[in-house]
Amino acid sequence: MSNEAIVKYSADDRNGEVMISVAKKYLIPITGNNIEREELMYFAEAIDYKWFKTF
Numbered sequence: 001m002s003n004e005a006i007v008k009y010s011a012d013d014r015n016g017e018v019m020i021s022v023a024k025k026y027l028i029p030i031t032g033n034n035i036e037r038e039e040l041m042y043f044a045e046a047i048d049y050k051w052f053k054t055f
Contacts, residue, residue: 018044022052
């Protein structure tokens with residue numbers, strides 16, 4: 001990911017959140033419950049964030 005991100009994940013609860021900073025203008029949250037950390041990261045990386053930069 002070329003954008004900056006903050007990742008919070010609890011292995012015990014299998015809950016997590018990824019906050020993606022796009023163009024230093026938007027903060028996009030991706031949250032997951034009952035999910036592995038790798039799956040959460042996969043979903044966060046699958047989003048095309050270039051679309052947000054057009055605004």
